Amino acid sequence: MIDYKKGRHPASATYPVIAGVALLLVLAGSCSNGDRKTVLPSTSPPEAPTTSTATTSVEDAVRHAYTQYWMALPQAEQSSSNERRRQLLGEYATQPLLDDVLRNIDQLHARNLTSSGHIVVHIQKVQIGGNRATVWDCQDSTNAQVKNSRTGQVTSRGTPNDHLRATLARGSDGRWRINRISPLGRC
Numbered sequence: 001m002i003d004y005k006k007g008r009h010p011a012s013a014t015y016p017v018i019a020g021v022a023l024l025l026v027l028a029g030s031c032s033n034g035d036r037k038t039v040l041p042s043t044s045p046p047e048a049p050t051t052s053t054a055t056t057s058v059e060d061a062v063r064h065a066y067t068q069y070w071m072a073l074p075q076a077e078q079s080s081s082n083e084r085r086r087q088l089l090g091e092y093a094t095q096p097l098l099d100d101v102l103r104n105i106d107q108l109h110a111r112n113l114t115s116s117g118h119i120v121v122h123i124q125k126v127q128i129g130g131n132r133a134t135v136w137d138c139q140d141s142t143n144a145q146v147k148n149s150r151t152g153q154v155t156s157r158g159t160p161n162d163h164l165r166a167t168l169a170r171g172s173d174g175r176w177r178i179n180r181i182s183p184l185g186r187c
Contacts, residue, residue: 058128062133065092066176069093069166072092075088076105078114092178094179097180113146113149116144116147119140122137132167133176135168136163136165145158165184166178
């Protein structure tokens with residue numbers, strides 16, 4: 001189980017990814033909208049909420065949706081069916097991210113590239129306002145890589161400190177989904 005309060009996974013939990021920010025940019029495509037100059041939150045872990053249980057459960061739901069996206073992404077990338085990719089990612093992503101990622105997975109595969117390995121999500125801060133939320137993450141993707149699917153040769157490796165900001169929206173079904181991921185540089 002993920003320790004959402006501390007923003008960490010236990011040592012036994014690993015999350016595969018499309019290796020690091022380099023490939024995240026490929027998969028997220030135009031989702032950054034040029035907002036790389038955003039003022040970053042404090043790098044200290046968030047304090048345990050002191051508000052009501054309802055607030056805590058909403059924050060937990062946001063953290064869960066964000067983390068699960070990173071589990072669904074490599075499963076979708078490895079799937080040979082576009083329908084299955086959309087189904088997997090549609091549980092945790094919505095527009096414009098969903099179509100951008102699906103299109104960019106196709107472009108990745110067209111270049112005979114695929115991913116392997118895992119990342120560790122380190123959620124630093126969560127802000128919730130109504131049906132919108134923002135998550136700041138400092139991912140460790142040092143064990144993630146991109147490789148040529150024909151030769152197996154590694155073409156890219158992840159880094160220990162990819163800083164991301166994700167925005168999420170709560171749908172009419174009550175589920176939180178990511179609609180934008182913005183790389184913020186290193187953390």
